[in-house]
Amino acid sequence: MSEWLEATFSNNRPRALAALTRYFRDMDLAEEAFSDACLKAVTAWEGKGAPRDPLAWLLTTARNAGLDRVRKTQRHRVLLQVEPSVLMADEDPLPDPDDVRDDVLRLLFICCHPALSRQDQIALALRIVAGLSVAEIARGFLVATKTMEQRVTRAKKKIATNRIAFETPSPQERGRRLGEVSLMVYLMFNEGWSTSNSAAQMRVTLCEEAIRLARLLADLFAGMGDQIALLSLLLFQHARRAARIDSDGRLVSLEDQDRRLWDKTAIAEAVALLQKSERLGHSGPYRVQAAIAAEHALAPSAQATDWQKIEAHYAALYVIQPTPVVRLNHIAAMAKTRGAEHALKEMETLACDLSDYRWYHTMQGGLFLQSGLPRRAVAAFEKALTLGPTEPERVVIKDQISTCKKMFTPL
Amino acid sequence: MMYAITIYGEPGVFENLPDEKQKQVLTGHYALQEALGERGDYLSIKLMPPATAVTVDPAPGRAQAPLIVDGPFAETKEGFLGFYAADFNDLQEALKFAEMISSPIARLEVRPVAWAGGVLSTG
Known part of the structure; x- marks a missing residue:
């Protein structure tokens, strides 16, 4: 029972x-x-x-x-x-429902205390709000239970002295809390989806808990486009989980995934939520990202992907979030619409900003390979290997390197 | 007579069940679907979670458009999750079929259908 x-x-x-x-x-x-x-x-x-x-x-x-x-x-x-x-x-x-809304938001916001590292914020939210045991959280973060126990205790101590106002927050304060909390949920999902130097590419618990929290926010703030879009985005991503790793534990790129393995129920819900958030107007970064994810999720095959639309979405995202990583993704879409050489040229502008970002180098390697420059591709892939890829990523990169080496013309 | 077997429960509870309990619930549904399929046409619907919904309220005044509001503001209170509809010989038989999907997380209501149109119709 x-x-x-x-x-x-x-x-x-x-x-x-x-x-x-x-x-x-x-x-x-x-x-x-x-x-x-x-x-x-x-x-x-x-x-x-x-x-x-x-x-x-x-x-x-x-x-x-x-x-x-x-x-x-x-x-x-x-x-x-x-x-x-x-x-x-x-x-x-x-x-009353308004109080519940502010209460839940406050509790999540307490976990987002700026004195805590992002990982500790996430761990604390999992412990207090989601009610996971310390052992479960430790498994999610791939650390020993004892280590997590200490981290949670330390985090709790840090926020014990922290005074969070219990009065009804002003609309501005509520908006600020909601933004912080949504970002924490987004990062919790990313933490589960991919992480540096770990054997497990995807830790399902973290992803599922992030979705539960996103659901909670979407339920409580049913009129907020951003929170509905965040849930939509996470569902689109998570729908691909079964296709992302093959039976040998190797990472499968989006293009090569078996689309029949995508979770159609999750995609349908994500589409419904995206439409609802579009109806609500406000177009924030989560919504643009959800729209991009929707293009991928609804394309019947990798070849049939509408890269023009995706490129336009990335351009829109760059207006809201002008970061080098968004720009890099925009260029990745350009590689599809305007060719590898064009994309490589565009990438040069990011060389300084993203020199330590492994995706920059794997993408560059892939584009060099496409342009028939295997030696330069190898250099890029080798650089990526020094920047802490996850184990499954390492396998893919090494595969790429050996593909390139086969193309070397004998001297 | 056509009956509807409507399902009420707390949204989200099914998703929180451990896998084997989810399977147990689904096994009941699959059995019911198979049994109904063998007898003829039936209709079955599972609604998406409340966050996906938009509410259309009556127009506030004459010659005005209905009010579309973003809610419902979901509560954890019991809500309408979905239903089955099919022809049954009598209430007794409808209840017997409803029992197949009974579980601790849902309350079922068996109610005669006054009128149905579309694919499935009361004729």
């Missing part, structure tokens, strides 16, 4: 924990109170099934459990901080 209930608990966890953190102004106490409530639910719901509004049930029970804990351990200091309305037990525990 409890496995069925677990799913309801984890579904409600972010909202519940967010409200409880506001009530108690103490994250650890909120976590303990929520666990107490889940434990009670296992017996209380047995036979009858879950109540119609599980969140309301869990919040009432957790609130009472939390107050009990405060009284028992005489955490007077904590009791003084508790939001006054919580002490009136007969009050409806379910905050």
